[in-house]
Amino acid sequence: MxxxxxxxxxxxxxxxxxxxxxxxxxxxxxxxxxxxxxxxxxxxxxxxxxxxxxxxxxxxxxxxxxxxxxxxxxxxxxxxxxxxxxxxxxxxxxxxxxxxxxxxxxxxxxxxxxxxxxxxxxxxxxxxxxxxxxDRFVVRAAPSAEPPPAQLAALTPRERDVLGCLGEGMSNADVAAALVITEATAKTHVSRVLAKLGLSSRVQAAVLARSAGVPVPAAARRPG
Incomplete structure (x- = not known):
C-alpha cells in the first residue's frame, strides 16, 4: 500500500x-x-x-x-x-x-x-x-496523593503492563519482547489501551503512564 x-x-x-x-x-x-x-x-x-x-x-x-x-x-x-x-x-x-x-x-x-x-x-x-x-515533563516519582485517572480502572492487568511499557517509550517489538508475547498481540493491546483511555497516540499514553505512576513490569525494566 x-x-x-x-x-x-x-x-x-x-x-x-x-x-x-x-x-x-x-x-x-x-x-x-x-x-x-x-x-x-x-x-x-x-x-x-x-x-x-x-x-x-x-x-x-x-x-x-x-x-x-x-x-x-x-x-x-x-x-x-x-x-x-x-x-x-x-x-x-x-x-x-x-x-x-x-x-x-x-x-x-x-x-x-x-x-x-x-x-x-x-x-x-x-x-x-x-x-x-x-523524564523532563513527567517524572515517575513516589505515589501521588492524587487518585489515578478513573479510566485506568478499565484496563486489564495485561493492558496496564503494556501502558507501563509505553511509559518507557517502548516500541511494539520492545513490548512484545518484554512481555513474551507476539508483536501482533502487542499491537492489539496498544490499540485497546489507546481506545479505553480515549487517547490518539502512544506518546500521549506514555505521558499518562508517567504522570499517573503506572509501574513498569519487572520483566520490562531496563538496567541503568
Missing part, C-alpha cells in the same frame, strides 16, 4: 527536499504541500493523506494548532519534524495528538521508516530525546 503524505513547512526549499527524499521510496507519495498550519488543515481535509509531516513554527496557525485540528477531525496521523528537541512546542504537539516527532537532522532512512511506522499506527520519537522528553 502506498503511504500518502502531506508536507507542512513554511520553507519551500525544505518542502522540495522532503518531497524528493520521500518520493525516492516507491511506497510513498507526496500528495500535497502547505506553507502554514491553516493550509495544512485545509489540505488534509481535501486530500485525506495517511500522514501529515508537520513543522511546528509556521506563520499564522502554527503546527501545534494545526496538529490539534487534524487529530480532532481524524484526518490523518501527524508526524512532527522539527529543529527543536525539548521545547514547549514539541511537548504541546504531543499533547495535541501528534503520533511522534523527529528532528530535522534525521537521516533519510530514519525519516522514511518513521513515515511508514506512523502510517501503520505506531508512534515515533527521535531516539536522542525519547527518555529525556518523558
Amino acid at each position: 502506498t503511504v500518502r503524505v502531506l508536507l507542512a513547512d513554511d520553507h519551500p526549499a525544505v518542502r522540495s527536499g522532503l518531497r524528493a527524499l520521500l518520493e525516492s521510496d516507491p511506497g510513498i507519495a507526496v500528495v500535497g504541500e502547505a506553507a502554514d498550519g491553516a493550509a495544512a488543515v485545509g489540505n488534509a481535509r481535501a486530500l485525506r493523506p495517511d500522514v501529515v509531516l508537520m513543522d511546528l513554527r509556521m506563520p499564522g496557525t502554527d503546527g501545534i494548532a494545526a496538529t490539534r485540528a487534524v487529530v480532532a477531525e481524524q484526518l490523518a496521523q501527524v508526524l512532527v519534524l522539527t529543529t527543536f528537541d525539548l521545547d514547549e512546542y514539541v511537548f504541546g504537539a504531543l499533547q495535541a495528538g501528534a503520533a511522534g516527532f523527529l528532528l530535522k537532522s534525521a537521516d533519510a532512512a530514519t525519516l522514511v521508516d518513521a513515515v511508514r511506522r506512523v502510517a501503520d499506527g505506531q508512534g515515533v520519537l527521535a531516539p536522542e530525546v525519547t527518555r529525556r522528553l518523558l
Whole structure:
C-alpha cells in the first residue's frame, strides 16, 4: 500500500527536499504541500493523506494548532519534524495528538521508516530525546496523593503492563519482547489501551503512564 503524505513547512526549499527524499521510496507519495498550519488543515481535509509531516513554527496557525485540528477531525496521523528537541512546542504537539516527532537532522532512512511506522499506527520519537522528553515533563516519582485517572480502572492487568511499557517509550517489538508475547498481540493491546483511555497516540499514553505512576513490569525494566 502506498503511504500518502502531506508536507507542512513554511520553507519551500525544505518542502522540495522532503518531497524528493520521500518520493525516492516507491511506497510513498507526496500528495500535497502547505506553507502554514491553516493550509495544512485545509489540505488534509481535501486530500485525506495517511500522514501529515508537520513543522511546528509556521506563520499564522502554527503546527501545534494545526496538529490539534487534524487529530480532532481524524484526518490523518501527524508526524512532527522539527529543529527543536525539548521545547514547549514539541511537548504541546504531543499533547495535541501528534503520533511522534523527529528532528530535522534525521537521516533519510530514519525519516522514511518513521513515515511508514506512523502510517501503520505506531508512534515515533527521535531516539536522542525519547527518555529525556518523558523524564523532563513527567517524572515517575513516589505515589501521588492524587487518585489515578478513573479510566485506568478499565484496563486489564495485561493492558496496564503494556501502558507501563509505553511509559518507557517502548516500541511494539520492545513490548512484545518484554512481555513474551507476539508483536501482533502487542499491537492489539496498544490499540485497546489507546481506545479505553480515549487517547490518539502512544506518546500521549506514555505521558499518562508517567504522570499517573503506572509501574513498569519487572520483566520490562531496563538496567541503568
